[in-house]
Each structure stands twice: as C-alpha cells, then as structure tokens.
Amino acid sequence: MTRLRSVAAWACAAGLALGLAGCGDSESGTEPAATAAGAAAGANYTTPLKGVCPDTVVVQTSWWPEVDYGSTYQLLGPDPKIDAGAFTVSGPLGATGVDLEIRSGGPAVGFDPVTALFEKDDDILLGYLDLDEVIRNSAEHPSVGVLAPYAKSPLMFFWGDPALDFTTLEDIGRSGKTVLVGDESYLNALVGEGLFQRSQIDNSYTGDISRFVAEDGGIVQAGFVTDEPYRLEHDVQEWAKPVKYVLVGDEYPAYANVLAVRKDKVATNRECLSKLVPLFQQAMVDYLADPEPANQLMIEVTSKLDTAGYELSTGLLADGNTRQRELGLVANGSDGTFGSFDSERVESLIGRLTPGLTEAGTPPAPGLKPQDIITSEFIDRSISLS
Template structure:
C-alpha cells in the first residue's frame, strides 16, 4: 500500500481527520495486522538525524516498494509487518539538515507527523509549550559517550579519569549533560569546550569529545590517515539516564491516536527485535537512503553491522529492569527528572513540575514482548 503521494503528508487536516474517524471503527476490523481502519496513511516518523542503525527498527517496517525522496530526506513505502502489508504507508523523514527546527517543533508545526524521536531530556525541556508523550523506547540505554585516544591515555577508563589528563572536553554547545557532569564534580568547568563541530577531532587534537559508541569508534579505526583506538564511557553510566530515542507523539492528540497506537506500538516492539536479530535487509535500506541523499553523511555495511553488534553488547538495546521490551520504568524517569529539571531551569528553560507519567506511557506496549 504505497501511495508515493508527497502531498499526503502536507497538512495537519489531511492527516488528522482519517485517524480521528478511524478510531471509532477499529473494532470492526478482524485482521490484527490491518492498520487501514485505525491509522491514517502515511504514518509519518520524524527522526532526529540521517538514517542509521539506531533507527533500524523503524526502517524494518518498510516494504520492498520503498522509494527515497532525496530532496525531502524522506523514505516512503508500504508499512509491512513480518511480511504482511498493513494497508497503510510509512514515511520516515531524516532529521539534521533536512529540518529547519528541532524534532518537537516540527511535530507541532506539521500535523501529518505522528511520531518524533524525542529523548526524555528534550521532552522535559519542551513540555511547557509543546508537550509530547513517549509510547515506546527503542533504545534502553543512550549510546552517547565521551571518548578519547586510548593509546595516549591507557590508564583512563572513565570521564573523570580523562578529565584529569586532557586540556578540554569538547561538546556541542551548552549541553545539560555537561552541566550535570560539572555539578557532580566529574568534569572541571574550565575544561568544558562548547565548540565541538562533530568532526573526528582525535585525529588532530589530544582532547576528549562527545560522540556515539555505535559510530565514532568504528570510524576512528578506519581513518585514511591510520587507525586510532578510542576508549569511552557511556553518559548513562555517569547517572545521566535519559531514555535517548523514544517514539513520542504530540500529547494533545493522544485520544485521537489511541486506536492506531494500540495496534501499531506492538509492531514497533517486534520490529526492533527483528532488526537486531537479522539486520542485513534493513541495513541495506538505510545505506541506500543515505547514498541517495548524497550528503557528507555516510553509511556502509561494516559500520551498520558494527552499530548493531555494539547496541547488543553494551545493552543499548535491552529489556531494562523488566522483561518487557521497550517499556518505561517510572523510578528511572522520576530519578532523571530530579536531576535534569534544576539544570534546565538554571539554563533559563521553563519546565513545570513533572512526573514520569507526564512524559511517557506503557499503555500501548505488549508486555509479553521481550528480548530473548
């Protein structure tokens, strides 16, 4: 069921009306894999970056009829669940340079977007004006790290260690997680460099910088100028335990989307697990999309395979503290809220008093779905 109609996702009214009317007739549809009576088409997912393995569970749901629109940064095809066409289309939009505003802003400006990738920290910072509700977490642990040259600093195993050995820790701007690390005494304030540009800085400078365990370590090992072995610590392991990549909706549309979410979210749970179990086909889609976009961002089979194996080995994709895959643990979120809100408010962000239930729900998850 692939329409290839770019106009289908152009307005809020086009997207909202079918969904809201469909929820009333969902009970009449006997096929559990048929989404056409409860979901609008296309189902639009706004990601936070270029296609990559961290998004694999969503690309897993694309049928073989997918097409790439390089100008829009969109990949669209039939939404196919375990070989069955669900009767609706799926459009996955790249983030980064393809969007003019943060993901949450895009979700409220464009009503055709059903899901956005919204981390818990971002959800808190935007809750006052643009409230979102996370319905599924694809990654239990944030793959974001601080990394450094392991050959130059063989004794350093933590961020606190490396902060004593290098002149600077480079990050993108004024990051809340760095304020947390400074406040915890892990990183001296004078060593924070907010001018990081995303480049492979260790090739030229003896510093530490932010990055992802699923990407830069592989890229450093494959530098044209010669391999660099990096060491790193996950931000998660420092106590900054934000859920990193939640599938979230515009909270104001919860009732209208409930019928669709009830059927679709368990498919997302399964799709992420199917991707982790056998990622070859979906990685090929990710690589093809990136190639068609023809930008500075690159992906290849070795890198995507590395990312998948790393997500498994580090517990980035995991069940968490419960057997249910993709659920949210309220104590973890409440603990994170207690850490993050004072930092966000100190940055001048208006954040209301919140609890876990304000930003995430397990209502639509199938509790029996679990990572083996």
Template sequence: MNSKRTTVGTASIALALLAAFGLSACSSSDADTAVASEALEPAADAQTLAGACPENVVVQLQWQPQSDMGALFEMLGPGYTVDTDDKSVSGTLVAGGKDTGVDLTLRAGGPAIGFQSVSSQMYVDDSITLGLIHGDQVIAASASQPVMAVTPLLKYSPAIVMWDPASHPDWKSVADIGKTDASVVVSKEQLFPQWLVAKGLLKQSQLDTSYDGAPSRFVGDPTIAQQGFANSEPYTYENETPAWDKPVSFDLLKDSGFDIYASNVSVRADKVESLSSCLTKLVPIIQQASADYITDPAAANSAIVDVVSQDISFSPYTEGEAAFSAQMLKDEGLIANEADGSVGTYDMARVTRNVADLTPVLVAGGAAIPDSLTAEQIYTNKFTNPSIGIR
C-alpha cells in the first residue's frame, strides 16, 4: 500500500499482545495484522467467506463515509487502515465481530472518483466487487452499464426539499412549493427534480440546477427551496452552520411518491453468476449488519467519524451528525426494515412500480433504457434471507 496509509488501532494493545505472544518487532501494519488475527474469533462455516468471495471484497461507495452506509462499517473489523491516496478504508470483513476470512475495502465516491456514477466506476475498475447505487441510478444504469441490486441498505431515500419556515410558514410539502414561483435549487445530475415536474408537483421554471452543496445560497436567500438529505442538512444547518444556526423545514421525497430503495448493494450484471457463491453467504451478513446498525449504531458511527477525520479532503463529519443521522434514519423508517420485519429484502411489486414510473422520465432525459426492462432484471431477492430482521 502507499506511503500515506494511516493505521487505526490501539497501539498499546498491539504492544501488549506482541509482548504476550513473544513476537518479534514489526511495522505498525504488521502489528495490526497480528492484533486482528489473534483477537478475532473465526466466523461460523455459514459465514466464512474465504474460498467463496474475493480475498478482498471491494465496495464502491456513492459518497464519503457517512451513517447511511452504517451497515458496511458494522462489517469493518478492528485494526482497519485508512488510505488517503485511494480514499478508502480496509480491514477484516467481520460478521457479528467474527473473522470471515476475507478483507473489506470501502472506497469513497463522489469527488473521490470525479463525480462519476458508481456503476460507471464498477465497469472501469474490475477490482470492485460491489457498489452502492440508489434506485433511480440502478434503472438508469440498465442502458449501458447494467447492475443487479442484491440488497438495500435503505428502504427509502433520505432525499428532501428543504426551506426556511420563517419565510414560508404555509409550506408543508413539495406540492405547496409548486403552487408558488419560488426557485428550487438542485444539482443538475439528479433525476428527482424532473420526476417532480413530470408529476405536476413543481414547474420546470422553478428549477435552478446550480446547487453545489454549499449553504451560502440558502443562507443568503432564505426565500428559495433547496435539495438536501433528512439525515444531514437539518442537523448541520441548525448546529454546524453559524451563519444560519436555526431549524429548517423539509419534505421527504418519498412522501411525494419518489419511493425508491436507496444505497442498494449491487453487482455488475455480468458478474452475478461468478459471484453467486459469494453473494449467497455475503448478502445475509450485510442484512444482519443492517439489523445490528438499526439496533445499536454507536460503534459503526464511531468508525465512520474516525475514518473521515483522517482524510483532510473529506468534509468534516461529527459525532453529533452521525448520531442524529442514525436516529433520523430509524425514526423516519428509512433504514431497510420491511413491514414483515425483514431487513434488506425487496418488495418486488414496489420496484416494479419504480421501474414503470421512472423509466419514462429517464428516457425523456436521453437514457436508452431497454423497452423490455423488468424489475427482475435489476433487483433480486435470490441471495437475501427474509428471516433476518428486527422483530
């Protein structure tokens, strides 16, 4: 690995273990390996991934580490390392804290990959095993870079349209905004604004596609509406944006009918067969990690905050935001917990509706979605275990 890798772990524990086992002096990374191998109990046969999965399971994230990826950080064992060149974190892939026999690497997306889509990156870089892809992008990818979504981390997207309640005390929903001429500031690569226009909830003339993620526009002109995420901006604007420092109001897009599954763990369509034996074992581990994160997110959140803190190119991510995010995802029912209690399974009737609903909007935007596309071609419950969940 490169020279900028930063080792995370407890040096004092490492030294104690080295002394206890009479091991010779070694580098810090060697010490971490020794700690991990001595400290972690092997997983049960059903959760042993060695021989079924790649030696290093590489997951391409859609953004920098944050709490809506919590399940993946539940699977990251102790002694992990942060690589600031590769914008990644690597460690032992664990199931319930036990060693599965393979490693896990989580790579940041967004600016870390030049804002390419995750599906594009998966087709460019053959070392990537899995990618996190939102539901609308799973459909969009079917045009030229098809993927199969095998389990969702989020039942619904946390995407919102937000506004200043003092400027617009009468707004309660996106539909209310659409009854006015107020500007709605969004980023140009998003699908949902055009979907809202197609559904008659907003007017095309209201869309301003200049959103760059910074709060300055909203702070400077509180008469606008703006895109955001329920598990982020409501907290950061009130607690970490001194120029604003007060609550915002918002409407979840799912409540307007944009009810896609989000953060879908996906595999390239042409790799489903070759990775089948891996996915059969790995997907239930991911499901259980989601259930564990819903139940107690503290340890995974701590790892996320720690990883982000070690790379100055990442936007700061505080313990407060991580805790708020996890609670918001749970309280709003956004974590992938289905009505039957299962975690990380798909309601195929819902994804069928999503495909039918979003395909015309994507095609109108120039995407060459196959006319014959079905939900079963891009989503599957083949590898999930419906008995895993919060009951």
C-alpha cells in the first residue's frame, strides 16, 4: 500500500485545525546526529564489505523515518550525518568498511514509487517495497525481494464508531460502510473475491485524517497498525480515544516492506548481497531486542527534515515496537528463519492479484513465478528471533 500515513504531516500541510502537536520547522544543511546506536553498530556489524559492496550502500525507503525502518537505522555507525536538503542520513555501515546512506521516500521524492527510483538512480542498491507492488510492476520495472522483515503486513482497516464490531474483512464488506483508501492493487483482489463491495470503495484517501474525525469514525479507513491507533488516541486532540481495526495480513498474504533489489542488479551484486543481507537480518533482531537507540536517532533525523509537520515521538515508536511483537507482525518465517519467504504464500498472492491487475491494465509479467520476484539465497539460516 502506498504509504499515505502521516496524520500530523497532512494536517499541517492542509492547515487543518485538529489540535495536533505543533508542526516542526525545517532545517537545512548537513549536520551530525548524536546517537547511541552507532556504538552498537560498530560492535555488532563487522563483516568486511570494502571492495565487495559499493563504497556507499544506498537504501531507499518509501516514507519518512518510522518504526518499519528502525533496523536500517540500527546499522548506522558513529556520528551519522543528516542532509536536510537531500532528505538523507549517512554514516559508517557498522564497522564493515563501507558507508550506509538511508534516503527518505514518499513526500521526500514526490511520491515516486521505489521501483521507479530504482531505474532513475543507479546508485540505489536496496529499497523497501510491498510485495504486491513488486508483482504489479514485474513486467516493466522488475525487482526481487531479498529479505522479508515483516511476516505479517501492518496494513489495517480501522473505524471509530463503537457501534461497529467487525472481526473480518468480509464483515466490513457486508456492512456496506464507506471504505476510504487510496488506489491500491490489492483492492481489486478483495473486491473480486467478494470481501468488499465495489460500491463502498472511496479511492479519495490522501493521508488526511480530517474526514475520519469529521464523520466521528463512522467510515472505515486504511492505515497502519503501527501508526494511526497511537496517533489518534494520543496526538489528535479532537479524537483522543482508541479505534478498532481489522488487520489485512490476517486474511491477505502480502509481504510488506520487503527489502528488494532491481532485478538486473542481483547477479552483479551477488557477493555483496550474500554478506549484506545477513547484516540486515541481524539488525532487525537487535532492533527488536533494544529499539531505543535507533528510535532516538529516527526522532532526531525527522526533527531536522522538512516533513510538513510529520513527527515521531518516543511513545509512538515504542507502541509500534510493541505491536510488531504482540501482533506477530515481525516473526520468523515458516522455516524458522527470520526474514525468509514462503514460496507457496507468494504463489497464492500472485494468483489473487493477477485477475484484478490484468483487468486494470497493469498485468504482471507473463507466467510470473515466485522465484521471479523473491529469493532466500542471501539469507543466513542461522539467524532467527528467539
């Protein structure tokens, strides 16, 4: 799903009076970030990468810093530099001998999808993509997932009317309630399978929470369980109460925030990826065990970028970490390895998406198979969550 998830950012940009926390001022130039994460990175991530990987490993995210990318920030060594003009943070990749550059996405790149950025900028080695996006773009912008940080997608449909009590997507569909969402490929699958009714889908969602508040939570809206529930309860003063939700990942097998590579780069970077991907695996395990240093770095980075009001807080990120664990969003793969893919699950996803994508005029590559879009070749089978 396109990440239109910034409650504060879009409220500030639109000048909405929702009683949000103040919209931050932007800063420019390059400056160092004070972080405790660097010490851990230097100690834990020591695989020699000099001469094997690019001197600077560039990772393109699909949004501002957030809990989904905590493990990537975990890899930054001491004294990372924030470039507010370029929306990047960079520094040593642990003690590997090369640097890491993390690029913000979404509004920072004019909402260009990561698959398009792969082709615009050859410096980008890795990017974060939802697997349904990989399938959708497999014909014209092919890429390959190399690591699945999320075992279950954090995508949700949420509502605020306490009289509503949905437990499945089909419950939402039967209700006929308006479902506010962007123009997403998975919707065709949900409608085609009868889970939602086409007539209830409103594709006008732009990330703005004002309509949800104005209608007193009487609509169903797309969002992310690691973000909106906390913001609505704690940051949006005109709401300031819990919401209910159904997790899409309980019924729809898409892998979210897959770490991916442009397809033609897999072979040429095979040696690099074999050493680099396990570092990302280990960083996620370490981040879940102690997220605070990387979270503080992301808060600092975000405070120095012109995000039109998008903000992070210790409470928001800690809540996201808790939900990642308690809801099983981050878990070992079916083979017991952290970050591995289940080929049968991917094949099911291809099958569910193909009819709708074809009808919409964006068919996947002909004869698309799981091995065309995912690989577990570079994953270290010894790394798992305890």
